[in-house]
Amino acid sequence: MPAPFVTTAVGPTALQPREDAATAHRMARSAASTTGAQLSTEAFSHWLRKRRSAHRFHVDRIPFDALQGWSFEEDTGNLVHRSGRFFSVEGLHVTHEQATPRQWHQPIIKQPEIGILGILVKEFDGVLHFLMQAKMEPGNRNLLQLSPTVQATRSNYTKVHQGADVKYIDYFVRPGKGRVLADVLQSEHGSWFLHKSNRNMIVEAVGDVPLDEDFCWLTLGQIGQLLHRDNVVNMDSRTVLACAPFPDTATGALHSDTELLSWITAERSRHDVSTRRVPLDALPGWQRSEESIDHEHGRYFRVVAVSVQAGSREVSGWTQPLFEPYGPGVAAFLTRRIDGALHILVHARVEGGFLDTVELGPTVQYTPHNYAHLYGDERPAYLDEVLAAGPDRIHYEALHSEEGGRFLNAESRYLLVEADETTAPLDAPAGYRWVTPGQLTSLVRHGHYVNVQARTLLACLRASGAAA
Amino acid sequence: MPAPFVTTAVGPTALQPREDAATAHRMARSAASTTGAQLSTEAFSHWLRKRRSAHRFHVDRIPFDALQGWSFEEDTGNLVHRSGRFFSVEGLHVTHEQATPRQWHQPIIKQPEIGILGILVKEFDGVLHFLMQAKMEPGNRNLLQLSPTVQATRSNYTKVHQGADVKYIDYFVRPGKGRVLADVLQSEHGSWFLHKSNRNMIVEAVGDVPLDEDFCWLTLGQIGQLLHRDNVVNMDSRTVLACAPFPDTATGALHSDTELLSWITAERSRHDVSTRRVPLDALPGWQRSEESIDHEHGRYFRVVAVSVQAGSREVSGWTQPLFEPYGPGVAAFLTRRIDGALHILVHARVEGGFLDTVELGPTVQYTPHNYAHLYGDERPAYLDEVLAAGPDRIHYEALHSEEGGRFLNAESRYLLVEADETTAPLDAPAGYRWVTPGQLTSLVRHGHYVNVQARTLLACLRASGAAA
Numbered sequence: 001m002p003a004p005f006v007t008t009a010v011g012p013t014a015l016q017p018r019e020d021a022a023t024a025h026r027m028a029r030s031a032a033s034t035t036g037a038q039l040s041t042e043a044f045s046h047w048l049r050k051r052r053s054a055h056r057f058h059v060d061r062i063p064f065d066a067l068q069g070w071s072f073e074e075d076t077g078n079l080v081h082r083s084g085r086f087f088s089v090e091g092l093h094v095t096h097e098q099a100t101p102r103q104w105h106q107p108i109i110k111q112p113e114i115g116i117l118g119i120l121v122k123e124f125d126g127v128l129h130f131l132m133q134a135k136m137e138p139g140n141r142n143l144l145q146l147s148p149t150v151q152a153t154r155s156n157y158t159k160v161h162q163g164a165d166v167k168y169i170d171y172f173v174r175p176g177k178g179r180v181l182a183d184v185l186q187s188e189h190g191s192w193f194l195h196k197s198n199r200n201m202i203v204e205a206v207g208d209v210p211l212d213e214d215f216c217w218l219t220l221g222q223i224g225q226l227l228h229r230d231n232v233v234n235m236d237s238r239t240v241l242a243c244a245p246f247p248d249t250a251t252g253a254l255h256s257d258t259e260l261l262s263w264i265t266a267e268r269s270r271h272d273v274s275t276r277r278v279p280l281d282a283l284p285g286w287q288r289s290e291e292s293i294d295h296e297h298g299r300y301f302r303v304v305a306v307s308v309q310a311g312s313r314e315v316s317g318w319t320q321p322l323f324e325p326y327g328p329g330v331a332a333f334l335t336r337r338i339d340g341a342l343h344i345l346v347h348a349r350v351e352g353g354f355l356d357t358v359e360l361g362p363t364v365q366y367t368p369h370n371y372a373h374l375y376g377d378e379r380p381a382y383l384d385e386v387l388a389a390g391p392d393r394i395h396y397e398a399l400h401s402e403e404g405g406r407f408l409n410a411e412s413r414y415l416l417v418e419a420d421e422t423t424a425p426l427d428a429p430a431g432y433r434w435v436t437p438g439q440l441t442s443l444v445r446h447g448h449y450v451n452v453q454a455r456t457l458l459a460c461l462r463a464s465g466a467a468a
Numbered sequence: 469m470p471a472p473f474v475t476t477a478v479g480p481t482a483l484q485p486r487e488d489a490a491t492a493h494r495m496a497r498s499a500a501s502t503t504g505a506q507l508s509t510e511a512f513s514h515w516l517r518k519r520r521s522a523h524r525f526h527v528d529r530i531p532f533d534a535l536q537g538w539s540f541e542e543d544t545g546n547l548v549h550r551s552g553r554f555f556s557v558e559g560l561h562v563t564h565e566q567a568t569p570r571q572w573h574q575p576i577i578k579q580p581e582i583g584i585l586g587i588l589v590k591e592f593d594g595v596l597h598f599l600m601q602a603k604m605e606p607g608n609r610n611l612l613q614l615s616p617t618v619q620a621t622r623s624n625y626t627k628v629h630q631g632a633d634v635k636y637i638d639y640f641v642r643p644g645k646g647r648v649l650a651d652v653l654q655s656e657h658g659s660w661f662l663h664k665s666n667r668n669m670i671v672e673a674v675g676d677v678p679l680d681e682d683f684c685w686l687t688l689g690q691i692g693q694l695l696h697r698d699n700v701v702n703m704d705s706r707t708v709l710a711c712a713p714f715p716d717t718a719t720g721a722l723h724s725d726t727e728l729l730s731w732i733t734a735e736r737s738r739h740d741v742s743t744r745r746v747p748l749d750a751l752p753g754w755q756r757s758e759e760s761i762d763h764e765h766g767r768y769f770r771v772v773a774v775s776v777q778a779g780s781r782e783v784s785g786w787t788q789p790l791f792e793p794y795g796p797g798v799a800a801f802l803t804r805r806i807d808g809a810l811h812i813l814v815h816a817r818v819e820g821g822f823l824d825t826v827e828l829g830p831t832v833q834y835t836p837h838n839y840a841h842l843y844g845d846e847r848p849a850y851l852d853e854v855l856a857a858g859p860d861r862i863h864y865e866a867l868h869s870e871e872g873g874r875f876l877n878a879e880s881r882y883l884l885v886e887a888d889e890t891t892a893p894l895d896a897p898a899g900y901r902w903v904t905p906g907q908l909t910s911l912v913r914h915g916h917y918v919n920v921q922a923r924t925l926l927a928c929l930r931a932s933g934a935a936a
Contacts, residue, residue, distance in 0.1 A: 182726070426482070
């Protein structure tokens with residue numbers, strides 16, 4: 001006879017509720033507030049201009065042999081840093097049985113270190129405010145954008161840089177300085193990064209927080225206003241914001257959560273994708289010159305190098321490689337209200353660098369040069385519906401930059417476009433499903449479900465006021 | 469001004485609740501029922517003996533050169549099948565910066581195909597019954613155990629085998645034949661498999677189900693009784709059962725779900741693990757003879773080959789490689805009641821074959837030979853508490869086999885052992901946390917959180933009646 005389970009009383013206060021609905025509602029309250037307690041949105045524009053002029057930023061293209069600390073490894077041709085840290089540019093061979101073409105080669109960024117993208121929050125006048133940073137990134141066209149409180153690779157904050165301390169990092173790596181509201185490893189661009197994850201964190205500060213001059217406190221509503229402007233809120237901010245808990249006000253969904261998870265499982269099971277790292281100098285179809293690595297047909301993206309002069313970063317100047325895509329991308333969710341509940345059409349996407357084969361992406365995620373190899377001559381599904389949509393169907397539209405620390409002039413037009421039964425039936429085709437923002441919010445609590453472009457759109461959706 | 473979101477009424481029936489609490493309660497009702505509508509537990513023993521005698525099973529060890537269709541690849545020494553399917557035995561180099569030793573080499577099974585482990589369920593007399601199969605697996609000491617309704621690699625059911633159809637497979641791959649109650653990709657043994665996932669499914673049949681002679685209907689309560697016997701319920705059954713939705717009756721938890729997820733994220737971030745596939749014939753410390761591949765110190769496990777004669781499998785005979793560990797393992801959860809709520813102590817484990825670095829494993833998961841390389845001479849934490857526990861502290865104990873299609877005589881003693889503040893404080897050390905069965909149930913809805921040994925223990929925990 002096995003021993004019975006007995007009860008050991010430890011004290012009336014040891015347990016806590018598993019879910020904290022209050023935090024989600026505090027997020028919604030912050031999203032509804034466009035009046036910042038610390039800085040009005042108008043004053044923010046002035047402040048951002050001031051930060052821009054306070055620092056000298058200069059980015060120049062340079063040939064590879066002017067890179068300092070970076071070189072092409074002798075036996076592989078991989079572009080690596082002498083410290084062995086930061087990241088490297090290597091080659092990848094992808095085989096995808098269900099795609100046309102079935103296989104391809106490409107350069108890819110390998111960055112095994114998990115960085116922290118963290119936003120510190122704090123209540124002022126009973127409303128959560130987010131501590132945002134004016135941060136220069138060499139790849140952004142306008143250089144300076146609004147970033148999370150902390151945006152640091154492990155090399156950054158363990159000082160492989162030998163630069164200054166990362167400000168506010170203690171709130172994210174030392175227990176007791178704050179209360180974690182969200183903390184999840186999320187993927188980044190699966191077409192450019194191999195298995196990259198960053199830790200997306202939102203931490204509520206305990207006690208007073210000193211305000212550095214490159215930082216400001218904004219409500220979620222104010223950040224939502226800024227998300228309607230082109231190239232202000234950087235990618236790292238957008239992905240962290242998407243991970244915020246948020247109330248689900250819908251009364252139901254077209255598919256139950258179990259059906260949704262089952263569909264994702266089926267999508268992951270039906271794609272045979274295998275990837276193999278290969279030397280960068282043995283990549284069929286890619287050529288290296290003194291200044292760039294290009295595809296033979298001038299497509300997809302190029303690998304280039306830049307030198308950076310800046311006053312507001314951890315170090316005052318450096319050189320580094322960047323990926324430069326050809327032309328802006330388009331990332332859009334088609335939306336529909338079903339019995340009053342907003343739904344968005346997600347696409348189960350295969351990208352060569354994903355850890356787990358498939359993640360949910362926007363309905364349309366299309367950068368003509370980068371994705372041509374995935375879809376061949378086939379015009380991507382729903383692209384025409386998005387491009388042809390009149391203003392009466394466009395709920396949201398803005399241009400945003402992708403990660404400016406790795407990508408040069410990588411911009412995408414992000415859209416939310418209303419569809420109807422003719423253009424986008426509820427009985428979605430293979431690879432597509434209608435989900436609610438609440439379902440997407442549940443999925444982003446976990447990694448490897450929602451890709452970085454869809455996370456940007458989730459943040460934009462909340463900024464549009466439609467998700468509440 | 470962006471377009472406002474409008475409401476398109478589709479019909480009053482389009483939406484459904486996101487969560488289906490009824491299914492979890494039906495599972496609990498089945499777990500509480502030990503009286504099968506189709507077969508009593510006593511009659512089951514008789515039935516299983518009959519199935520055992522109805523088939524001739526014979527497994528012999530053979531030298532590698534007697535393998536049919538399998539051979540060592542010329543340039544790598546990898547052990548592969550001529551079809552390129554099933555699985556292969558390759559080499560793996562693992563580097564784990566935080567471990568002692570920092571790196572090791574080992575053979576590993578590469579099986580990129582995602583198989584289906586599926587149990588069909590159906591209500592009889594208002595109680596869910598599970599369709600279980602008496603199935604022979606060459607690696608099980610007693611050969612025949614109780615398996616899921618369907619246990620099939622893609623090669624199986626797409627007939628690379630050229631054998632018979634997989635019975636009941638349609639319920640799992642064709643929509644409309646059933647309603648999915650659980651469907652998730654779960655990892656298997658990370659020390660023996662590279663990135664292996666199987667699809668764990670529970671499907672409720674629509675309409676009548678014809679009963680094949682190797683199959684029987686049992687309630688969850690009956691299966692729970694069988695889980696108290698040694699080597700009756702096979703690993704595939706146990707992992708699928710663990711994925712069943714189950715009500716959470718606890719009033720709270722020591723750590724909120726957000727804290728738990730944050731801890732998992734932190735554990736994944738703090739371990740630097742990198743793996744690289746290497747040729748099997750270039751594995752330092754491993755030697756190949758005519759009959760086995762062994763570690764030079766006779767530790768960890770061996771790669772061997774067997775020939776199989778069977779009447780009840782898809783084909784009547786075959787040969788294949790198997791991994792044979794040295795000696796049985798121990799897998800145990802320490803348990804405590806905190807303010808009446810049962811908690812179990814999980815361990816954030818690194819295994820070389822995990823897709824995402826860390827999964828939650830048992831408090832103690834120890835097979836002296838296999839894990840010595842991970843922990844060096846250090847005695848694993850909590851091992852003595854488990855081995856020294858008297859019967860008054862042991863809530864559950866049974867011997868179970870690991871996957872008998874890949875592992876030979878791989879058995880582990882699974883235990884649930886009650887601890888106290890002296891032996892296992894609530895303020896758990898780094899790498900360990902107290903969680904409730906309800907929290908584990910939420911995590912197993914998603915892949916890569918709970919390892920296969922911990923999933924077995926979750927199924928045993930429910931069988932012990934403690935989780936309800």
